[in-house]
Amino acid sequence: MKTFKLLLAAIVLLATTSAAHAQSDKSQRTIGIKTQNIKVLGTCDxxxxxxxxxxxxxxxxxxxxxxxxxxxxxxxxxxFKKDAPDNAQKTIASLGNDTEKYKADDTAYMNLPECCHYRKS
Structure with a gap:
């Protein structure tokens, strides 16, 4: 009977540990994740x-x-979202910040707060 209780406790512990690990923070996972650096111009916080x-x-x-x-x-x-970096650059440029691939529209750039203007006239 004692062996049965120890075996049952071990199974419960293993199941609990596996469930907790399966619900870990998704931002910490690296399988299926790529990292890319993109040049984006800006001046402030x-x-x-x-x-x-x-x-x-x-x-x-x-x-x-x-x-x-x-x-x-x-x-x-x-x-699985191979176009995500390009879509990010398009969105950032549409808001007024130049990226390495897309230049922000002059109107969007001029709508930025004065402290965010990075272009030299």
Whole structure:
């Protein structure tokens, strides 16, 4: 009877551990995730917030971090959404920030707050 209780306790412990591991944070998973660095121009924390938020809203993008010093957006995206990096660049450019592939429309750029203007006249 004691052996049966120990075996039952081991099975319950194993099932609990497996279920907890299966529900781990998805942002920590790396299988099926690619990382890409994209050059995005900007000057301030308002740019950072705009760039990261707009990229993160794109279907397939799991994380987006823009570095002000290097002017680089690092995105992690699903390998099943191959167009996610391009869609992120289009969206960012449509909001007024130039990317390595797309230049922002002059109207969108001029609608940015004054502190976000990075182009030299």
């Amino acid at each position: 308002m740019d950072k917030r705009r760039i990261e938020n707009s990229a993160y809203k794109i279907d397939g993008i799991k994380s987006a971090v823009w570095d002000l010093n290097t002017q680089t957006l690092t995105i992690k995206y699903s390998v």
